[in-house]
Amino acid sequence: xxxxxxxxxxxxxxxxxxxxxxxxxxxxxxxxxxxxxxxxxxxxxxxxxxxxxxxxxxxxxxxxxxxxxxxxxxxxxxxxxxxxxxxxxxxxxxxxxxxxxxxxxxxxxxxxxxxxxxxxxxxxxxxxxxxxxxxxxxxxxxxxxxxxxxxxxxxxxxxxxxxxxxxxxxxxxxxxxxxxxxxxxxxxxxxxxxxxxxxxxxxxxxxxxxxxxxxxxxx
Amino acid sequence: xxxxxxxxxxxxxxxxxxxxxxxxxxxxxxxxxxxxxxxxxxxxxxxxxxxxxxxxxxxxxxxxxxxxxxxxxxxxxxxxxxxxxxxxxxxxxxxxxxxxxxxxxxxxxxxxxxxxxxxxxxxxxxxxxxxxxxxxxxxxxxxxxxxxxxxxxxxxxxxxxxxxxxxxxxxxxxxxxxxxxxxxxxxxxxxxxxxxxxxxxxxxxxx
Numbered sequence: 001x002x003x004x005x006x007x008x009x010x011x012x013x014x015x016x017x018x019x020x021x022x023x024x025x026x027x028x029x030x031x032x033x034x035x036x037x038x039x040x041x042x043x044x045x046x047x048x049x050x051x052x053x054x055x056x057x058x059x060x061x062x063x064x065x066x067x068x069x070x071x072x073x074x075x076x077x078x079x080x081x082x083x084x085x086x087x088x089x090x091x092x093x094x095x096x097x098x099x100x101x102x103x104x105x106x107x108x109x110x111x112x113x114x115x116x117x118x119x120x121x122x123x124x125x126x127x128x129x130x131x132x133x134x135x136x137x138x139x140x141x142x143x144x145x146x147x148x149x150x151x152x153x154x155x156x157x158x159x160x161x162x163x164x165x166x167x168x169x170x171x172x173x174x175x176x177x178x179x180x181x182x183x184x185x186x187x188x189x190x191x192x193x194x195x196x197x198x199x200x201x202x203x204x205x206x207x208x209x210x211x212x213x214x215x216x217x218x219x
Numbered sequence: 220x221x222x223x224x225x226x227x228x229x230x231x232x233x234x235x236x237x238x239x240x241x242x243x244x245x246x247x248x249x250x251x252x253x254x255x256x257x258x259x260x261x262x263x264x265x266x267x268x269x270x271x272x273x274x275x276x277x278x279x280x281x282x283x284x285x286x287x288x289x290x291x292x293x294x295x296x297x298x299x300x301x302x303x304x305x306x307x308x309x310x311x312x313x314x315x316x317x318x319x320x321x322x323x324x325x326x327x328x329x330x331x332x333x334x335x336x337x338x339x340x341x342x343x344x345x346x347x348x349x350x351x352x353x354x355x356x357x358x359x360x361x362x363x364x365x366x367x368x369x370x371x372x373x374x375x376x377x378x379x380x381x382x383x384x385x386x387x388x389x390x391x392x393x394x395x396x397x398x399x400x401x402x403x404x405x406x407x408x409x410x411x412x413x414x415x416x417x418x419x420x421x422x423x424x425x426x
Contacts, residue, residue, distance in 0.1 A: 006387050078362070
Protein backbone atom coordinates (compact mmCIF):
# COMPACT_ATOMS: atom_id res chain seq x y z
CA UNK A 1 0.00 0.00 0.00
CA UNK A 2 1.46 3.28 -1.12
CA UNK A 3 -0.12 5.37 1.61
CA UNK A 4 0.85 3.30 4.66
CA UNK A 5 4.12 5.23 5.20
CA UNK A 6 2.70 8.18 7.18
CA UNK A 7 0.75 5.84 9.46
CA UNK A 8 3.93 3.83 10.11
CA UNK A 9 5.75 7.08 10.87
CA UNK A 10 3.15 8.02 13.48
CA UNK A 11 3.22 4.49 14.90
CA UNK A 12 7.02 4.57 15.17
CA UNK A 13 6.81 7.85 17.08
CA UNK A 14 4.21 6.36 19.38
CA UNK A 15 6.37 3.29 20.05
CA UNK A 16 9.42 5.45 20.85
CA UNK A 17 7.29 7.58 23.16
CA UNK A 18 5.87 4.51 24.91
CA UNK A 19 9.30 2.94 25.46
CA UNK A 20 10.67 6.20 26.87
CA UNK A 21 7.68 6.59 29.18
CA UNK A 22 8.16 3.07 30.59
CA UNK A 23 11.85 3.84 31.16
CA UNK A 24 10.88 7.11 32.85
CA UNK A 25 8.46 5.36 35.16
CA UNK A 26 11.27 3.02 36.19
CA UNK A 27 13.58 5.96 36.84
CA UNK A 28 11.12 7.71 39.11
CA UNK A 29 10.12 4.44 40.81
CA UNK A 30 13.77 3.77 41.67
CA UNK A 31 14.23 7.33 42.85
CA UNK A 32 11.12 7.20 45.03
CA UNK A 33 12.24 3.88 46.47
CA UNK A 34 15.65 5.34 47.30
CA UNK A 35 14.07 8.44 48.78
CA UNK A 36 11.71 6.36 50.87
CA UNK A 37 14.60 4.25 52.13
CA UNK A 38 16.65 7.37 52.86
CA UNK A 39 13.81 8.87 54.82
CA UNK A 40 13.50 5.66 56.81
CA UNK A 41 9.83 5.85 56.05
CA UNK A 42 7.92 3.74 58.51
CA UNK A 43 5.07 3.15 56.10
CA UNK A 44 5.02 -0.33 54.62
CA UNK A 45 3.51 0.78 51.32
CA UNK A 46 5.98 2.44 48.93
CA UNK A 47 4.91 5.81 47.59
CA UNK A 48 3.14 5.62 44.28
CA UNK A 49 5.00 7.00 41.30
CA UNK A 50 4.44 10.67 40.56
CA UNK A 51 0.95 10.85 41.96
CA UNK A 52 -0.26 14.33 42.88
CA UNK A 53 -1.58 13.14 46.22
CA UNK A 54 -2.11 15.72 48.96
CA UNK A 55 0.59 15.66 51.64
CA UNK A 56 -0.06 13.62 54.75
CA UNK A 57 -0.72 15.80 57.75
CA UNK A 58 0.69 13.34 60.27
CA UNK A 59 4.02 14.35 61.79
CA UNK A 60 6.97 12.02 61.08
CA UNK A 61 8.53 10.44 64.19
CA UNK A 62 11.16 12.21 66.26
CA UNK A 63 14.54 10.53 65.41
CA UNK A 64 16.67 12.81 63.21
CA UNK A 65 16.25 12.11 59.51
CA UNK A 66 19.31 11.10 57.48
CA UNK A 67 20.91 13.84 55.35
CA UNK A 68 18.83 14.81 52.36
CA UNK A 69 18.61 17.70 49.93
CA UNK A 70 15.29 18.85 48.55
CA UNK A 71 15.32 20.99 45.43
CA UNK A 72 13.11 22.18 42.63
CA UNK A 73 11.11 25.07 41.28
CA UNK A 74 8.80 27.04 43.53
CA UNK A 75 5.12 27.04 42.59
CA UNK A 76 4.75 29.10 39.45
CA UNK A 77 8.29 28.26 38.43
CA UNK A 78 9.72 31.76 38.82
CA UNK A 79 12.51 30.66 41.15
CA UNK A 80 14.25 27.56 42.39
CA UNK A 81 14.77 26.54 46.00
CA UNK A 82 17.13 24.00 47.53
CA UNK A 83 17.04 22.86 51.14
CA UNK A 84 19.93 20.78 52.47
CA UNK A 85 19.21 18.99 55.76
CA UNK A 86 21.59 17.08 58.01
CA UNK A 87 21.49 16.21 61.72
CA UNK A 88 18.61 18.53 62.41
CA UNK A 89 20.34 21.48 60.72
CA UNK A 90 19.28 23.03 57.42
CA UNK A 91 20.65 25.41 54.81
CA UNK A 92 18.42 26.74 52.05
CA UNK A 93 19.03 28.82 48.98
CA UNK A 94 16.46 30.59 46.86
CA UNK A 95 17.47 31.77 43.41
CA UNK A 96 15.74 32.91 40.24
CA UNK A 97 18.95 33.07 38.20
CA UNK A 98 18.38 36.76 37.41
CA UNK A 99 18.13 39.03 40.41
CA UNK A 100 16.60 37.32 43.43
CA UNK A 101 18.71 35.16 45.70
CA UNK A 102 18.78 34.46 49.41
CA UNK A 103 20.66 32.16 51.78
CA UNK A 104 18.87 30.88 54.87
CA UNK A 105 19.93 28.73 57.79
CA UNK A 106 18.01 27.03 60.57
CA UNK A 107 16.66 23.75 61.82
CA UNK A 108 15.06 20.66 60.31
CA UNK A 109 13.65 18.69 63.20
CA UNK A 110 10.54 16.56 63.69
CA UNK A 111 9.66 17.00 60.05
CA UNK A 112 9.56 20.78 60.40
CA UNK A 113 11.70 23.36 58.61
CA UNK A 114 12.43 26.67 60.31
CA UNK A 115 15.05 28.84 58.64
CA UNK A 116 15.94 32.50 58.58
CA UNK A 117 18.21 34.69 56.51
CA UNK A 118 19.40 38.24 56.03
CA UNK A 119 16.85 41.04 55.59
CA UNK A 120 14.10 39.08 57.43
CA UNK A 121 14.13 36.23 54.92
CA UNK A 122 12.41 33.14 56.27
CA UNK A 123 11.49 29.63 55.28
CA UNK A 124 8.87 27.55 57.04
CA UNK A 125 7.56 24.19 56.02
CA UNK A 126 7.54 20.47 56.48
CA UNK A 127 9.67 17.69 55.04
CA UNK A 128 9.46 13.94 54.81
CA UNK A 129 8.32 11.14 52.52
CA UNK A 130 10.72 12.29 49.84
CA UNK A 131 9.63 15.89 49.62
CA UNK A 132 9.63 19.24 51.33
CA UNK A 133 6.96 21.87 51.12
CA UNK A 134 6.31 25.24 52.62
CA UNK A 135 6.68 28.97 52.17
CA UNK A 136 9.79 31.04 51.65
CA UNK A 137 9.92 34.80 52.10
CA UNK A 138 12.71 37.04 50.85
CA UNK A 139 13.08 40.56 49.53
CA UNK A 140 9.51 41.37 50.56
CA UNK A 141 8.05 38.59 48.44
CA UNK A 142 6.72 35.15 49.17
CA UNK A 143 6.87 31.86 47.29
CA UNK A 144 5.28 28.51 48.01
CA UNK A 145 7.05 25.31 47.10
CA UNK A 146 6.73 21.54 47.01
CA UNK A 147 10.04 20.01 45.96
CA UNK A 148 11.37 16.44 45.89
CA UNK A 149 14.50 14.87 47.30
CA UNK A 150 17.35 15.07 44.81
CA UNK A 151 20.41 12.85 44.63
CA UNK A 152 24.00 13.96 43.88
CA UNK A 153 25.23 15.44 41.63
CA UNK A 154 21.93 17.27 41.93
CA UNK A 155 21.89 19.46 45.01
CA UNK A 156 23.01 22.76 46.46
CA UNK A 157 26.47 24.23 45.83
CA UNK A 158 28.15 27.30 47.30
CA UNK A 159 31.27 29.31 46.76
CA UNK A 160 32.62 31.91 49.20
CA UNK A 161 35.99 33.50 48.47
CA UNK A 162 37.65 36.81 47.89
CA UNK A 163 37.88 37.73 44.22
CA UNK A 164 40.11 40.73 43.38
CA UNK A 165 39.72 42.12 46.92
CA UNK A 166 35.94 41.77 46.87
CA UNK A 167 33.91 39.24 48.83
CA UNK A 168 32.21 36.75 46.50
CA UNK A 169 29.41 34.40 47.57
CA UNK A 170 27.80 32.27 44.87
CA UNK A 171 25.06 29.69 44.99
CA UNK A 172 24.01 27.04 42.49
CA UNK A 173 21.03 24.68 42.58
CA UNK A 174 21.46 21.67 40.33
CA UNK A 175 18.40 19.56 39.59
CA UNK A 176 18.99 16.65 37.27
CA UNK A 177 21.48 18.47 35.06
CA UNK A 178 19.51 21.68 34.93
CA UNK A 179 20.82 24.42 37.15
CA UNK A 180 20.31 27.96 38.30
CA UNK A 181 22.78 30.15 40.10
CA UNK A 182 23.68 33.67 41.15
CA UNK A 183 26.48 35.37 42.95
CA UNK A 184 27.04 38.43 45.06
CA UNK A 185 30.33 40.13 44.30
CA UNK A 186 31.25 43.06 46.47
CA UNK A 187 27.60 43.51 47.49
CA UNK A 188 26.21 43.40 43.94
CA UNK A 189 24.16 40.52 42.57
CA UNK A 190 25.93 39.14 39.52
CA UNK A 191 25.31 36.31 37.07
CA UNK A 192 27.57 33.30 37.43
CA UNK A 193 28.72 30.68 34.92
CA UNK A 194 27.21 27.21 35.30
CA UNK A 195 29.06 24.96 37.70
CA UNK A 196 30.24 21.46 36.85
CA UNK A 197 29.66 19.58 40.13
CA UNK A 198 32.44 17.15 39.24
CA UNK A 199 35.01 19.91 38.63
CA UNK A 200 34.05 22.07 41.60
CA UNK A 201 35.53 25.26 40.17
CA UNK A 202 34.12 28.24 38.32
CA UNK A 203 35.80 31.32 36.90
CA UNK A 204 34.58 34.53 38.52
CA UNK A 205 35.97 37.65 36.96
CA UNK A 206 38.74 35.46 35.53
CA UNK A 207 39.68 34.04 38.92
CA UNK A 208 39.11 30.33 39.68
CA UNK A 209 36.82 29.95 42.69
CA UNK A 210 36.13 26.62 44.35
CA UNK A 211 32.52 25.50 44.60
CA UNK A 212 31.51 23.03 47.29
CA UNK A 213 28.41 20.96 47.90
CA UNK A 214 26.33 22.18 50.84
CA UNK A 215 24.77 20.00 53.48
CA UNK A 216 22.61 21.08 56.39
CA UNK A 217 25.56 21.58 58.73
CA UNK A 218 27.65 23.76 56.39
CA UNK A 219 28.16 27.12 58.08
CA UNK B 220 16.27 30.41 -5.07
CA UNK B 221 13.99 32.13 -7.51
CA UNK B 222 12.64 35.63 -7.18
CA UNK B 223 9.30 34.08 -6.34
CA UNK B 224 7.77 35.42 -3.15
CA UNK B 225 7.39 31.92 -1.77
CA UNK B 226 11.10 31.31 -1.89
CA UNK B 227 11.89 34.28 0.33
CA UNK B 228 9.18 33.56 2.86
CA UNK B 229 9.68 30.24 4.58
CA UNK B 230 6.22 30.16 6.10
CA UNK B 231 4.39 31.28 3.00
CA UNK B 232 1.01 29.61 3.06
CA UNK B 233 -1.06 29.74 -0.11
CA UNK B 234 -4.71 30.58 0.37
CA UNK B 235 -5.65 30.08 -3.24
CA UNK B 236 -5.30 26.97 -5.36
CA UNK B 237 -4.71 29.06 -8.46
CA UNK B 238 -1.53 27.85 -10.10
CA UNK B 239 -0.77 25.80 -7.05
CA UNK B 240 -1.02 22.17 -6.25
CA UNK B 241 0.85 18.91 -6.33
CA UNK B 242 2.71 18.23 -9.56
CA UNK B 243 -0.08 16.07 -10.84
CA UNK B 244 -2.10 16.42 -14.03
CA UNK B 245 -5.24 15.26 -12.23
CA UNK B 246 -7.67 18.18 -11.80
CA UNK B 247 -8.60 18.86 -8.18
CA UNK B 248 -11.91 17.39 -7.03
CA UNK B 249 -14.77 19.67 -5.99
CA UNK B 250 -13.63 21.65 -2.94
CA UNK B 251 -16.62 20.83 -0.76
CA UNK B 252 -15.98 17.10 -0.65
CA UNK B 253 -12.22 17.65 -0.39
CA UNK B 254 -12.47 19.92 2.63
CA UNK B 255 -14.77 17.43 4.31
CA UNK B 256 -11.98 14.87 4.08
CA UNK B 257 -9.90 17.10 6.39
CA UNK B 258 -12.38 17.03 9.25
CA UNK B 259 -11.40 13.70 10.79
CA UNK B 260 -7.60 14.24 10.57
CA UNK B 261 -7.93 17.74 12.05
CA UNK B 262 -10.14 16.42 14.84
CA UNK B 263 -7.62 13.68 15.68
CA UNK B 264 -4.72 16.14 15.54
CA UNK B 265 -6.59 18.51 17.82
CA UNK B 266 -7.18 15.68 20.26
CA UNK B 267 -3.46 14.86 20.20
CA UNK B 268 -2.49 18.47 20.95
CA UNK B 269 -5.09 18.72 23.70
CA UNK B 270 -4.03 15.42 25.26
CA UNK B 271 -0.38 16.51 25.39
CA UNK B 272 -1.30 19.83 26.96
CA UNK B 273 -3.61 18.34 29.57
CA UNK B 274 -1.11 15.62 30.46
CA UNK B 275 1.70 18.16 30.73
CA UNK B 276 -0.44 20.33 33.00
CA UNK B 277 -1.79 17.60 35.28
CA UNK B 278 1.26 15.36 35.56
CA UNK B 279 3.37 16.42 38.51
CA UNK B 280 6.86 17.29 37.23
CA UNK B 281 9.40 14.71 38.33
CA UNK B 282 12.59 16.60 37.30
CA UNK B 283 13.95 13.12 36.64
CA UNK B 284 13.80 11.17 33.39
CA UNK B 285 15.97 8.92 31.28
CA UNK B 286 18.72 10.90 29.67
CA UNK B 287 20.68 10.46 26.50
CA UNK B 288 24.25 9.29 27.06
CA UNK B 289 27.00 11.56 25.83
CA UNK B 290 25.45 14.85 26.86
CA UNK B 291 26.19 16.91 29.97
CA UNK B 292 22.52 16.97 30.89
CA UNK B 293 18.99 16.69 29.61
CA UNK B 294 18.84 20.33 28.57
CA UNK B 295 21.92 20.00 26.37
CA UNK B 296 20.60 16.76 24.89
CA UNK B 297 17.25 18.36 24.13
CA UNK B 298 18.83 21.48 22.66
CA UNK B 299 20.85 19.39 20.21
CA UNK B 300 18.07 16.95 19.34
CA UNK B 301 15.83 19.91 18.57
CA UNK B 302 18.59 21.47 16.50
CA UNK B 303 18.85 18.21 14.55
CA UNK B 304 15.11 18.19 14.01
CA UNK B 305 15.20 21.83 12.88
CA UNK B 306 17.98 21.00 10.39
CA UNK B 307 15.88 18.25 8.84
CA UNK B 308 12.90 20.59 8.86
CA UNK B 309 14.87 22.95 6.63
CA UNK B 310 15.56 19.99 4.32
CA UNK B 311 11.80 19.44 4.40
CA UNK B 312 11.12 23.01 3.34
CA UNK B 313 13.63 22.94 0.48
CA UNK B 314 12.48 19.58 -0.91
CA UNK B 315 8.82 20.61 -0.60
CA UNK B 316 9.50 23.85 -2.49
CA UNK B 317 11.33 21.84 -5.15
CA UNK B 318 8.49 19.34 -5.52
CA UNK B 319 5.97 22.15 -5.89
CA UNK B 320 8.16 23.81 -8.51
CA UNK B 321 8.82 26.89 -6.41
CA UNK B 322 12.58 26.82 -6.74
CA UNK B 323 12.58 27.43 -10.49
CA UNK B 324 14.20 24.05 -11.12
CA UNK B 325 12.86 20.66 -12.03
CA UNK B 326 12.65 18.68 -8.82
CA UNK B 327 15.06 15.75 -8.88
CA UNK B 328 13.42 12.34 -8.79
CA UNK B 329 14.77 11.69 -5.30
CA UNK B 330 13.16 14.82 -3.80
CA UNK B 331 10.17 12.87 -2.56
CA UNK B 332 12.28 10.21 -0.87
CA UNK B 333 14.48 12.83 0.79
CA UNK B 334 11.37 14.73 1.88
CA UNK B 335 9.77 11.65 3.45
CA UNK B 336 12.87 10.46 5.28
CA UNK B 337 14.01 13.87 6.50
CA UNK B 338 10.52 14.31 7.93
CA UNK B 339 10.60 10.94 9.66
CA UNK B 340 14.02 11.65 11.15
CA UNK B 341 12.96 15.12 12.34
CA UNK B 342 9.82 13.68 13.95
CA UNK B 343 11.68 10.83 15.65
CA UNK B 344 14.30 13.29 16.96
CA UNK B 345 11.54 15.45 18.41
CA UNK B 346 9.69 12.64 20.20
CA UNK B 347 12.28 12.02 22.98
CA UNK B 348 12.49 15.78 23.55
CA UNK B 349 8.74 16.01 23.99
CA UNK B 350 8.66 13.03 26.33
CA UNK B 351 11.31 14.60 28.54
CA UNK B 352 9.53 17.96 28.51
CA UNK B 353 6.19 16.40 29.38
CA UNK B 354 7.44 13.97 32.01
CA UNK B 355 10.15 15.91 33.81
CA UNK B 356 8.92 19.49 33.43
CA UNK B 357 5.35 19.69 32.16
CA UNK B 358 3.21 22.38 30.56
CA UNK B 359 4.23 25.66 32.17
CA UNK B 360 2.92 29.20 32.05
CA UNK B 361 5.67 30.54 34.29
CA UNK B 362 7.14 32.98 31.77
CA UNK B 363 6.30 34.01 28.21
CA UNK B 364 9.06 31.96 26.58
CA UNK B 365 8.05 28.83 28.45
CA UNK B 366 4.34 29.38 27.79
CA UNK B 367 4.92 29.88 24.06
CA UNK B 368 7.16 26.81 24.02
CA UNK B 369 4.54 24.70 25.80
CA UNK B 370 1.80 25.78 23.40
CA UNK B 371 3.99 25.25 20.34
CA UNK B 372 4.98 21.79 21.55
CA UNK B 373 1.37 20.68 21.77
CA UNK B 374 0.57 22.39 18.47
CA UNK B 375 3.51 20.82 16.65
CA UNK B 376 2.58 17.22 17.42
CA UNK B 377 -1.08 17.90 16.71
CA UNK B 378 -0.29 19.51 13.35
CA UNK B 379 2.17 16.73 12.48
CA UNK B 380 -0.52 14.12 13.18
CA UNK B 381 -2.94 15.97 10.90
CA UNK B 382 -0.31 16.15 8.17
CA UNK B 383 0.41 12.41 8.36
CA UNK B 384 -3.27 11.49 8.34
CA UNK B 385 -4.03 13.83 5.44
CA UNK B 386 -1.22 12.22 3.45
CA UNK B 387 -3.11 8.93 3.55
CA UNK B 388 -6.28 10.47 2.12
CA UNK B 389 -6.98 10.92 -1.55
CA UNK B 390 -8.90 13.87 -2.93
CA UNK B 391 -7.98 16.45 -0.30
CA UNK B 392 -7.70 20.06 -1.53
CA UNK B 393 -4.37 20.97 -3.10
CA UNK B 394 -3.66 23.64 -0.49
CA UNK B 395 -4.02 21.26 2.45
CA UNK B 396 -0.56 19.66 2.42
CA UNK B 397 1.40 22.91 1.86
CA UNK B 398 -0.65 24.58 4.58
CA UNK B 399 -0.11 21.75 7.05
CA UNK B 400 3.55 21.43 6.12
CA UNK B 401 3.97 25.15 6.66
CA UNK B 402 2.27 24.96 10.05
CA UNK B 403 4.41 22.00 11.17
CA UNK B 404 7.57 23.75 9.97
CA UNK B 405 6.60 27.02 11.69
CA UNK B 406 5.85 25.13 14.89
CA UNK B 407 9.21 23.38 14.91
CA UNK B 408 11.14 26.57 14.16
CA UNK B 409 9.25 28.28 16.98
CA UNK B 410 10.12 25.40 19.30
CA UNK B 411 13.77 25.68 18.34
CA UNK B 412 13.79 29.45 18.92
CA UNK B 413 12.17 29.12 22.36
CA UNK B 414 14.41 26.27 23.56
CA UNK B 415 17.65 25.51 21.73
CA UNK B 416 18.44 29.12 20.85
CA UNK B 417 17.67 30.11 24.44
CA UNK B 418 19.95 27.33 25.69
CA UNK B 419 22.81 28.23 23.35
CA UNK B 420 22.64 31.93 24.23
CA UNK B 421 21.98 31.57 27.98
CA UNK B 422 23.93 28.45 28.89
CA UNK B 423 26.34 28.19 25.99
CA UNK B 424 26.97 26.06 22.93
CA UNK B 425 27.90 22.98 24.94
CA UNK B 426 27.15 19.29 24.52
